[in-house]
Amino acid sequence: MRLIGLSEVLPGEPVTNRDMAERFGLHEKWLDRMTGNRGRYFCDVNSPDGVPKNTGDLATEAGKRAIAAAGIDPATLDFVILATGSPDFLMPATVNTVADRLGLNDLPTFQLTSGCAGALTALYTARALLAGGLRRGLVIGADSVVKLWPAQHDSQRISPAELAGFALFGDGAGATVVDADDEGPGLVVDHIVLRTVGKDRAPAQLVRWYGADGAPMIEGPGGTPVRESMGEEDYKAIAEHVPGMACTVLDELVAATGWQLGEVEHVLAPQLNGLMSEKIRERMGVTAEQAVSCVADTGNNGNALPLIQLHRAARRIESGVGVGGRMLAVAIESSKWIISGLALRHQAEEARDVS
Numbered sequence: 001m002r003l004i005g006l007s008e009v010l011p012g013e014p015v016t017n018r019d020m021a022e023r024f025g026l027h028e029k030w031l032d033r034m035t036g037n038r039g040r041y042f043c044d045v046n047s048p049d050g051v052p053k054n055t056g057d058l059a060t061e062a063g064k065r066a067i068a069a070a071g072i073d074p075a076t077l078d079f080v081i082l083a084t085g086s087p088d089f090l091m092p093a094t095v096n097t098v099a100d101r102l103g104l105n106d107l108p109t110f111q112l113t114s115g116c117a118g119a120l121t122a123l124y125t126a127r128a129l130l131a132g133g134l135r136r137g138l139v140i141g142a143d144s145v146v147k148l149w150p151a152q153h154d155s156q157r158i159s160p161a162e163l164a165g166f167a168l169f170g171d172g173a174g175a176t177v178v179d180a181d182d183e184g185p186g187l188v189v190d191h192i193v194l195r196t197v198g199k200d201r202a203p204a205q206l207v208r209w210y211g212a213d214g215a216p217m218i219e220g221p222g223g224t225p226v227r228e229s230m231g232e233e234d235y236k237a238i239a240e241h242v243p244g245m246a247c248t249v250l251d252e253l254v255a256a257t258g259w260q261l262g263e264v265e266h267v268l269a270p271q272l273n274g275l276m277s278e279k280i281r282e283r284m285g286v287t288a289e290q291a292v293s294c295v296a297d298t299g300n301n302g303n304a305l306p307l308i309q310l311h312r313a314a315r316r317i318e319s320g321v322g323v324g325g326r327m328l329a330v331a332i333e334s335s336k337w338i339i340s341g342l343a344l345r346h347q348a349e350e351a352r353d354v355s
Helices: 017-024 028-035 055-070 094-101 118-131 160-168 235-257 274-284 302-318
Strands: 002-009 079-084 109-113 136-143 172-179 186-196 205-207 217-219 225-227 231-233 266-268 326-333 338-347
Touching: 002 055, 002 302, 017 028, 017 160, 028 160, 028 274, 055 079, 055 094, 055 136, 055 172, 055 302, 079 094, 079 118, 079 302, 094 109, 109 118, 118 136, 118 172, 118 186, 118 302, 118 326, 118 338, 136 302, 172 302, 186 235, 235 274, 235 326, 235 338, 266 302, 302 326, 302 338
Parallel strands: 079 109, 079 136, 266 326
Antiparallel strands: 002 172, 002 186, 136 172, 186 338, 205 231, 217 225, 326 338
């Protein structure tokens, strides 16, 4: 499988820690210390036309840009896959809305409900479809967190964990066109790791869904009744387990490819937040020069993040950094503990073998 077009979409202007502090009455330095993130992007339903307002808008724009970057006729696409944890509706599936907006019809579509490992799960699925006889597809990862925000933006009525979560996450989308033909320019996938390791483990990330009655009332800070939050994360469990899992995946990728880690020009480490990603990078033995990290500036975009990292790694190569480079990507999803990884080779038109 070859990736022949990559894109990313971040809505509106970056929201800084100072902006978050002013909006919620928080302390800017507390946000710096808690997350290591400097900014993030949010969709706004009041945005002018043409600016993404939800997951479907983000995914559609990312798909358009990936198709343009690949230089293909959309009619040559054989399938569309969307990975998201924040669809616009339960039905219709957001992927079908996106396909319609892209002018696509009469082809299979797939929507994968995922988190941080969603983009690699989508690529794993795409590779199976290509191996089954399809020739070309569009893979998109997109998320918007507006549904997780409380109706009343009152920091006194929100738990510290929720506040940290709002500072951690951001909206965005990434996409790529995948092709069954390994010949030609692009990123050739040499190996994919994907499996659940969640047996007998409690989930460390939870996003609830409520029916028509809505979220129940629970006791909040100071005994004040509040609506139960949509999202919840066990940061202690994440900090304890994700670094070791990331190292396990990296070791598997190195063993499968036969590459020496020090010779790999671009390493895409898990992107929880700026602080945690830096600690994981160091634990993995990856140098700052090798690392392709963006979460500190983009926020945690969930399903979009690995594709945004791949897009930025490709841009690094195009700009002359690590030309002919190898890439290793690792994503860990703590929802029910999914580990995933990807090994790719940049392939220029005039030089197709860098192994």
